[in-house]
Amino acid sequence: MKKILCLNYSQSGQLHDIIENFIAPIEHAEIDRVKITIKDRFQFPWKVNNFYDAMPETVLEEPIELESFSFKEENYDLIILGYQPWFLSPSMPTSSLLQNDRFLKRVKNTPVITIIGARNMWLNAHDSVTNRIRSAGGQMVGNIALVDRAPNHASAVSITHWMLTGKKTRKWGIFPLPGVSDEDIKDVSKFGITLNEFLKSNNFDNLQPELIKKGAVRINSNILFIEGKAKKIFLIWANLIKKKEAEGKNRSFWIKFFRIYLNVALFGVAPILLFFDILLFRPFKMKVNKKKKEHYAYLGIK
Numbered sequence: 287m288k289k290i291l292c293l294n295y296s297q298s299g300q301l302h303d304i305i306e307n308f309i310a311p312i313e314h315a316e317i318d319r320v321k322i323t324i325k326d327r328f329q330f331p332w333k334v335n336n337f338y339d340a341m342p343e344t345v346l347e348e349p350i351e352l353e354s355f356s357f358k359e360e361n362y363d364l365i366i367l368g369y370q371p372w373f374l375s376p377s378m379p380t381s382s383l384l385q386n387d388r389f390l391k392r393v394k395n396t397p398v399i400t401i402i403g404a405r406n407m408w409l410n411a412h413d414s415v416t417n418r419i420r421s422a423g424g425q426m427v428g429n430i431a432l433v434d435r436a437p438n439h440a441s442a443v444s445i446t447h448w449m450l451t452g453k454k455t456r457k458w459g460i461f462p463l464p465g466v467s468d469e470d471i472k473d474v475s476k477f478g479i480t481l482n483e484f485l486k487s488n489n490f491d492n493l494q495p496e497l498i499k500k501g502a503v504r505i506n507s508n509i510l511f512i513e514g515k516a517k518k519i520f521l522i523w524a525n526l527i528k529k530k531e532a533e534g535k536n537r538s539f540w541i542k543f544f545r546i547y548l549n550v551a552l553f554g555v556a557p558i559l560l561f562f563d564i565l566l567f568r569p570f571k572m573k574v575n576k577k578k579k580e581h582y583a584y585l586g587i588k
């Protein structure tokens with residue numbers, strides 16, 4: 287009997303649903319299912335100021351206190367880690383878990399599959415997650431990234447509506463439904479079926495190409511472009527806000543400033559930059575972009 291550790295955090299329950307459907311087809315395995323929770327922080331639905339206030343510590347990956355959790359085993363044959371990106375970084379509960387010694391002990395010498403439930407920007411977060419897994423001695427063997435398929439700006443509006451009201455409904459009845467679609471959540475069991483096949487042989491060498499064939503990872507060129515620039519800018523903001531706070535300046539003033547910046551960048555500057563990129567540079571970047579997409583599709587996987 288294989289032993290699998292499967293763990294994730296979720297605020298709305300979306301990632302729990304994704305994970306449950308993913309592991310449903312797995313046979314002949316004991317699954318130690320751990321739902322990570324945190325101590326009295328990040329109320330859901332979010333208050334608008336709290337939402338942006340989570341940025342600096344999230345981007346700097348400062349750990350927070352998790353509610354206590356336990357593992358049934360010392361060693362596992364496979365770890366399934368579900369996570370969501372926050373501000374182009376692993377969510378704070380995820381980066382805290384990835385700095386937890388008891389968890390990292392289980393990661394050592396163990397194959398790891400990640401499953402992401404994001405809006406649409408997970409590349410930078412995944413860089414960090416795979417680095418942490420690899421430096422703990424884990425072997426990345428697969429990744430599935432589920433995203434909101436609505437266009438970037440529409441999904442930014444609809445996810446804000448969801449995060450601030452707690453309702454996964456259409457804003458004003460006109461915007462697309464936020465988050466990963468019900469259909470994609472249901473359909474995630476197809477990846478579980480693939481994993482089940484690989485578990486039989488205990489050889490995960492070819493797992494990621496098979497998952498990719500079934501649509502586990504889709505990388506959009508516009509998102510590649512935005513993520514290539516935005517994380518560096520978030521890091522500058524995160525460090526600036528922390529510095530101002532350390533100097534005794536009003537943190538909430540700087541958070542508000544960041545909030546204005548982010549909205550101007552997302553809805554004003556990014557579309558202009560994208561327009562020129564598509565018009566002037568994209569045709570010459572086809573090869574480079576193809577390589578980058580391949581890089582992210584197999585990030586951390588040999």
Ligand SMILES: Cc1cc2nc3c(=O)[nH]c(=O)nc-3n(C[C@H](O)[C@H](O)[C@H](O)COP(=O)(O)O)c2cc1C
Binds near residue numbers: 295337340
């Ligand atoms: C504070 C915050 C920041 C987020 N930032 C991102 C992001 O950078 N990229 C992205 O694709 N999704 C982002 N999301 C969406 C989440 O990744 C996730 O899809 C959503 O919160 C639902 O996850 P849940 O299962 O925890 O409810 C963010 C959500 C929150 C709450």
